[in-house]
Amino acid sequence: MKSEPQKAVAIVDDDPFLLESLHDFFDAVGITSRTYSSADVFLASGELHLAHWVLADLKMPGTNGLELLEFLVKQGGPPVCIMTSFSDNRTRAAAEASGAAGFLEKPIGSVDLLTYIERFGGK
Secondary structure (H helix, E strand, O other): OOOOOOOEEEEEOOOHHHHHHHHHHHHHOOOOEEEEOOHHHHHHOOOHHHEEEEEEEOOOOOOOHHHHHHHHHHOOOOOEEEEEOOOOHHHHHHHHHOOOOEEEEOOOOHHHHHHHHHHOOOO
């Protein structure tokens, strides 16, 4: 009997330090995470079906976070939370209008991240 692959949070960001930090955070709270250095790498990985939800940086080379969000919404993909250091009302409104399930400002606080995890049943 073949077991279903464990779903995980997909972390998509071009900052290797942030990827490692978030991966370690999720590991510490017992949640599987997979990291991707860009939206293009994530989409090309063939691992979209493993993502229970997605944390995506807004500004990345190639496909940006909003474009990834719009693609995933059209595909009926997992919920996406946009992460950004460039937070303003217009950016937040654009993310929400595109279907973002959440919006986190960098640096990301652990309380904000845990709230997001609880909202989408990360465990």
